[in-house]
Amino acid sequence: MITFEDVTKRYRDGTVAVADLSLEVPTGAITVFVGPSGCGKTTSLRMINRMIDATSGRITLDGQDVREIDPPTLRRGIGYVIQQAGLFPHRKIVDNVATVPYLLGWSKRKARARAMDLLELVGLDPGLAGRYPFQLSGGQQQRVGVARALAADPPVLLMDEPFSAVDPIVRASLQDELLRLQSELRKTIVFVTHDIDEAVKLGDTVAVMRVGGRLAQMAGPATLLTEPADDFVREFLGRDRGIRRLSFISAKEVRLRPAPSDLATDEDGRPLGWRTANGLAAYGTFTPETDSLRAALDAALLSANGTAVAVDEEGRVRGVAGRDAIDELLAEYAPPASGGSGEGSSGDGSSEEAPA
Numbered sequence: 001m002i003t004f005e006d007v008t009k010r011y012r013d014g015t016v017a018v019a020d021l022s023l024e025v026p027t028g029a030i031t032v033f034v035g036p037s038g039c040g041k042t043t044s045l046r047m048i049n050r051m052i053d054a055t056s057g058r059i060t061l062d063g064q065d066v067r068e069i070d071p072p073t074l075r076r077g078i079g080y081v082i083q084q085a086g087l088f089p090h091r092k093i094v095d096n097v098a099t100v101p102y103l104l105g106w107s108k109r110k111a112r113a114r115a116m117d118l119l120e121l122v123g124l125d126p127g128l129a130g131r132y133p134f135q136l137s138g139g140q141q142q143r144v145g146v147a148r149a150l151a152a153d154p155p156v157l158l159m160d161e162p163f164s165a166v167d168p169i170v171r172a173s174l175q176d177e178l179l180r181l182q183s184e185l186r187k188t189i190v191f192v193t194h195d196i197d198e199a200v201k202l203g204d205t206v207a208v209m210r211v212g213g214r215l216a217q218m219a220g221p222a223t224l225l226t227e228p229a230d231d232f233v234r235e236f237l238g239r240d241r242g243i244r245r246l247s248f249i250s251a252k253e254v255r256l257r258p259a260p261s262d263l264a265t266d267e268d269g270r271p272l273g274w275r276t277a278n279g280l281a282a283y284g285t286f287t288p289e290t291d292s293l294r295a296a297l298d299a300a301l302l303s304a305n306g307t308a309v310a311v312d313e314e315g316r317v318r319g320v321a322g323r324d325a326i327d328e329l330l331a332e333y334a335p336p337a338s339g340g341s342g343e344g345s346s347g348d349g350s351s352e353e354a355p356a
């Protein structure tokens, strides 16, 4: 666990980048620092690996004050990924990834073997190992940056806007890849972004910061969307909060009823459309086991008759859910009565998360 205890950073020119920041970063989970430009996210992150030293207060790593650990030792246990990957331009990809193992004195053979394993782990073609960074796309370079940070298998990973320089589609796939990796590796990750959508997608916990490096709210994404602590957080979360929080509710519990005869299916039981006098009409599907309530609602909205078609992983019809069944589940996850529509609520961030 990483803890910030009343941490303040005042730069030489008097700028207070971080003020009295206290929070806990749990082990083995992703904690996202999010907030507007200049709110002190990067400063907070860099105080963890002592690229910047706090002016006052204390940061501990597994109970030990980071100021008592000499920076090279500290950084060996902390991977660091930055925007645009920050690769060495004159080193081949394999040697970029092997940077830390080389520094640790590993043999070239062992370091390169580790690098090749990591390239595969982050989903890169090992054939790219002999190239130079400029010969890779932005998304590929970013994956190399992640592989390099993982090279010495550090328990902690600091990621500073790692995906912000790539286009939205590549960005989404890098985010998915990070979640996949994390489900295997269970690192303690601190991830900085100014993008609230990225924050709620990736974070097990999200710390929303306001300018001056003050913590506005720290909570799981579902709680944040349901119970923003104040107007600043509410505005920062933006519109669509109600819809977006549905992503954190599983569709598993949606009550299904048997598919009616007007749902046409092929011989394997896969849906073809709703029978109407004018032929087959549009339908939308969701997979209860793996999808969220947002996907179920989307499927209902895409269906010509407002009824979502539930399918199994092979795409075969399992049943259907009307809006009534979706609304029924929605009611169970309604925001707390005290918060009403969320306006004026003052969640303390300690509520239980809805099951994912």
Ligand SMILES: Nc1ncnc2c1ncn2[C@@H]1O[C@H](COP(=O)(O)OP(=O)(O)OP(=O)(O)O)[C@@H](O)[C@H]1O
Pocket (backbone or CB within 6 Å): 011, 012, 013, 015, 016, 017, 035, 036, 037, 038, 039, 040, 041, 042, 043, 044, 194
């Ligand atoms: N070396 C420095 N000297 C003086 N002020 C600094 C220094 N580095 C950062 N700052 C100031 O500290 C504040 C916080 O900066 P920081 O980079 O931590 O913010 P951030 O939230 O990461 O911003 P962004 O999202 O724009 O990267 C800003 O006002 C910034 O101008």
